[in-house]
Every structure is written in C-alpha cells, then in structure tokens.
Amino acid sequence: MLLQGAGSLKAKALGLLVLLLFSGVFVMNASASHSWGNYHWARTANPFTLQIGDNVSSQWDAYLGTTSGDWSQSTVLDTNIVAGGTTTDVRKCRATSGRVEVCNAKYGNNGWLGVASIWANSDSHITKGTVKVNDTYFNTSKYNPSAWRNFVMCQEVGHTLGLDHQNENFNDFNLGTCMDYTSDPTGTAGTNGTLDNEHPNQHDYDELGIIYTHTDSFTTLLNRLFSVSARVSNRDIDTANPKEWGKEIRKDRKGRGAFYERDLGKSEKLFTFVVWAD
Numbered sequence: 001m002l003l004q005g006a007g008s009l010k011a012k013a014l015g016l017l018v019l020l021l022f023s024g025v026f027v028m029n030a031s032a033s034h035s036w037g038n039y040h041w042a043r044t045a046n047p048f049t050l051q052i053g054d055n056v057s058s059q060w061d062a063y064l065g066t067t068s069g070d071w072s073q074s075t076v077l078d079t080n081i082v083a084g085g086t087t088t089d090v091r092k093c094r095a096t097s098g099r100v101e102v103c104n105a106k107y108g109n110n111g112w113l114g115v116a117s118i119w120a121n122s123d124s125h126i127t128k129g130t131v132k133v134n135d136t137y138f139n140t141s142k143y144n145p146s147a148w149r150n151f152v153m154c155q156e157v158g159h160t161l162g163l164d165h166q167n168e169n170f171n172d173f174n175l176g177t178c179m180d181y182t183s184d185p186t187g188t189a190g191t192n193g194t195l196d197n198e199h200p201n202q203h204d205y206d207e208l209g210i211i212y213t214h215t216d217s218f219t220t221l222l223n224r225l226f227s228v229s230a231r232v233s234n235r236d237i238d239t240a241n242p243k244e245w246g247k248e249i250r251k252d253r254k255g256r257g258a259f260y261e262r263d264l265g266k267s268e269k270l271f272t273f274v275v276w277a278d
Contacts, residue, residue: 034164034179034203035211038124039271041162042216046076051099051222052157055084060104060133063149067157070199076212077161092238093130095119098222100129100160102153107134107240111256113143114152114275116159117239122267127220129160132240137277150198151185152275154178159273162211163204169253170278177201181252183278237270245272252276 041050056064068079085096086103093103095117118129133152137143155165155178167180173193174182177200184192237244246262254276262270 033210034166034207036159036162036164036271039118039120039126039162040124040211042125042218042220044215044217044219046212046215047074047078048076048221049078049080050161051082052079053084053086053096053099053101054081055086055090055093055101055103057104060149060153063146063153064102066150067153070154071157071161074205074208076208091240093132093240095128095130096222097128098220100131100157102131102157104133104135106136107132108136110134110242111276112274113137113277114156115239115272116156117270117272118160119264120269120271125220126160126162130239131156131160143277147185147198151178151182154199155275156273158200158204161208163207166203168258175201177204179204239272246270
C-alpha cells in the first residue's frame with residue numbers, strides 16, 4: 001500500500017509538472033510580442049492620427065486606401081491619406097518629417113517586393129518613414145494579383161507603425177495577418193493553410209495597444225499640411241538602394257537580409273525592413 005501510495009503521489013506530481021510546463025508554454029505564446037524594438041511615434045494622446053503621403057500611381061491607390069482603413073481600425077491610432085510630398089522624385093521617395101511617404105516605381109530586378117524604413121532618435125521615437133513597392137515585380141503575372149498587393153502594402157505600412165513580423169517562415173500555415181511571411185497571401189493555393197494574409201489580425205491591434213499604451217509630453221507627428229519646411233536632413237538617402245540600408249541585423253528563413261540598421265549620427269538611426277520576392 002505504501003508503495004502504491006508513493007507511486008500515486010509521483011504520478012500526481014508528474015501530472016502537475018506536465019500541466020505547469022504546458023501552462024508556461026501557453027502563457028509565453030499568448031504574450032508573444034511582435035513590436036519593432038521599442039520604436040513608436042511620440043504623441044500626447046490616443047488615438048492619434050498618422051499622415052500617409054500618397055505618392056503612388058492610380059493602380060495602387062485602392063490598395064493604399066484598403067491598408068489605411070485596415071490600420072485605422074486600431075483603437076490607438078488612425079491613418080489619414082494626404083497628398084504625397086515626394087513629387088520631385090517619386091522613385092527616391094524622400095522622407096518627410098512627422099509622417100510616412102508611400103511610393104511605387106520600377107525599382108528593378110533587385111529581389112525585393114517592398115521596403116519599409118523609419119528614422120528614429122535615441123529615445124526610440126519614430127520621426128519619419130517611407131514605404132516603397134517594386135513595380136518591376138508587381139507588373140508580373142505572379143505578383144500582380146490584388147492579394148499580393150494588399151499583403152505587401154499592409155505589411156510595409158505596419159512596420160512604420162512600430163510592428164515587426166508575427167512569423168518569418170514562408171512555409172508555415174498563414175496566421176491570418178499581413179505581418180506574417182507567406183508564399184500564398186490568399187490561403188487558397190493549398191501550400192500555407194486556409195487563412196488570408198492580406199489584412200491585420202486582432203493580435204496586431206492588441207500589439208499596437210501595447211506599443212502605444214503610454215503617451216508623451218511632445219509629438220513627432222506632423223499635424224499640419226505638408227510644406228517644404230517639413231523636410232529635414234538626409235535627403236540623399238535612397239532606401240531603394242541596398243547599399244544605403246546599413247548593417248544587416250537579421251536574416252529571413254531563406255537566409256536573405258530582412259532587417260537593417262544604419263547609424264546616421266547625431267543620435268539618429270535608419271531602420272529598414274525588406275520583403276523579398278518568394
């Protein structure tokens with residue numbers, strides 16, 4: 001009887017240990033973060049409004065509109081599409097202080113579909129950002145479908161809000177968010193499960209709530225219409241050029257550079273995320 005009791009106690013203890021281990025895994029997964037470091041826009045209240053400069057062609061306008069509407073469903077922020085500020089050289093898509101400029105052009109067979117860049121100060125406050133989508137690929141039959149355009153536009157703008165990827169394995173099942181790498185944004189090809197990766201999911205909105213849980217005593221947002229005086233330094237940085245990205249910080253699952261950092265001096269850094277063609 002004593003042996004049986006000891007065995008029973010051991011079995012119960014083992015069961016409790018397994019339960020705790022599984023509980024620990026569940027808690028860690030449930031609280032997983034996909035913020036982009038601690039980078040965020042400084043603002044004095046929530047919800048705040050981020051201006052998005054429309055420098056894209058008519059072929060992209062609807063997708064930019066969808067992306068803006070998607071991210072504006074967040075409880076902490078809205079995005080407002082305004083006239084673009086890079087009309088003198090859309091290809092370079094020069095940044096404007098206090099907002100995000102979005103551009104499209106035929107950037108060449110360089111391997112990338114989209115590039116998102118932010119400038120940030122030493123306090124991790126984003127001061128400006130750019131998004132570029134590469135028509136060299138989007139004009140092909142593979143990437144021309146609306147699902148690919150929605151997926152890349154949504155993800156790149158998401159990066160400028162302070163979000164990282166939720167997953168970086170192209171072969172995993174879709175998580176139902178544009179912040180997840182995929183080989184099939186629609187979830188209909190039979191390769192990545194059945195979820196659609198064209199839009200944000202609730203975890204993205206929850207993460208934005210965490211990123212912007214506090215407020216600041218000042219703002220890095222441009223709360224007025226664009227003017228020439230809003231342009232700031234580093235005009236010569238062409239983020240379409242990989243040589244301008246700086247140091248490679250992280251690779252994707254296929255061994256390609258996914259995240260880059262460049263020290264610009266004077267307590268300012270440039271961070272760049274890249275979405276490569278599949």
